[in-house]
Amino acid sequence: MTYPPQTMSIKSWAEADRPREKLLHRGKSALSDAELLAILLGSGSAEDSAVGLAQKILSAVDNNLNELGRCSIAELIRFKGIGQAKAVTVTAAMELGRRRQLSRIADKPQVTCSRDAFDAVAPILLDLQHEEFWMLYLNRANRVMGRSRVSSGGVSGTVVDAKIVFRKALHAEASAIVLCHNHPSGSLLPSQADLDLTKKLVKAGEVVDIAVLDHLIVSERGYYSFADEGKLPSA
Numbered sequence: 001m002t003y004p005p006q007t008m009s010i011k012s013w014a015e016a017d018r019p020r021e022k023l024l025h026r027g028k029s030a031l032s033d034a035e036l037l038a039i040l041l042g043s044g045s046a047e048d049s050a051v052g053l054a055q056k057i058l059s060a061v062d063n064n065l066n067e068l069g070r071c072s073i074a075e076l077i078r079f080k081g082i083g084q085a086k087a088v089t090v091t092a093a094m095e096l097g098r099r100r101q102l103s104r105i106a107d108k109p110q111v112t113c114s115r116d117a118f119d120a121v122a123p124i125l126l127d128l129q130h131e132e133f134w135m136l137y138l139n140r141a142n143r144v145m146g147r148s149r150v151s152s153g154g155v156s157g158t159v160v161d162a163k164i165v166f167r168k169a170l171h172a173e174a175s176a177i178v179l180c181h182n183h184p185s186g187s188l189l190p191s192q193a194d195l196d197l198t199k200k201l202v203k204a205g206e207v208v209d210i211a212v213l214d215h216l217i218v219s220e221r222g223y224y225s226f227a228d229e230g231k232l233p234s235a
Helices: 019-026 033-041 051-062 066-071 084-107 116-124 162-171 192-207
Strands: 133-138 146-153 176-182 209-218 222-225
Touching: 019 033, 033 051, 033 084, 066 084, 066 222, 116 133, 116 146, 116 176, 116 209, 116 222, 133 162, 146 162, 162 176, 162 192, 192 209
Parallel strands: 176 209
Antiparallel strands: 133 146, 133 176, 209 222
């Protein structure tokens, strides 16, 4: 998409090219990510229009909105033209988007495949820069009744106690669970520790009659499903 020179104030642009006017007249879907971000910023800097500044910010995160959502206030204000107020506005918008995705859990979505499970847990795990282990609680119809964090660790791992996993699952009256954890490194390959833990939890679930349907490893690159890859052991 071609924009007027970045140094030109948006007020001097043709009305049809201005992000706010474009949203009003053509709808939100007509705007690029840079234009939507520019609306949040409100203004640019002496060197860039709001859209030009938005383009620089997006370029710094490889045009990946998940990466933008992980940026801290301190990281955002390093850009010339971004003060604390603008950084707070962008951060708040990213958080609202994340919470919008989380609110879908109220509908008790049915897990029919690994993608359904990923969609239910991704908003929690994708922005984290440390490792966390979570569970999805499912009823007999494989509908998500809730989610729960089991443990939180550092950038390279977290400790998971089988007793805590199934205590939580029993308390939730779950018929089945899906295990989920993130890899901040971006790798989607399971470690030997991941394989061993999965085997242990599948066997423990058999004892208390709670099926472990899958174990997902989540990163900004997507997800790895033990069930899809044939790595989910039989009890």
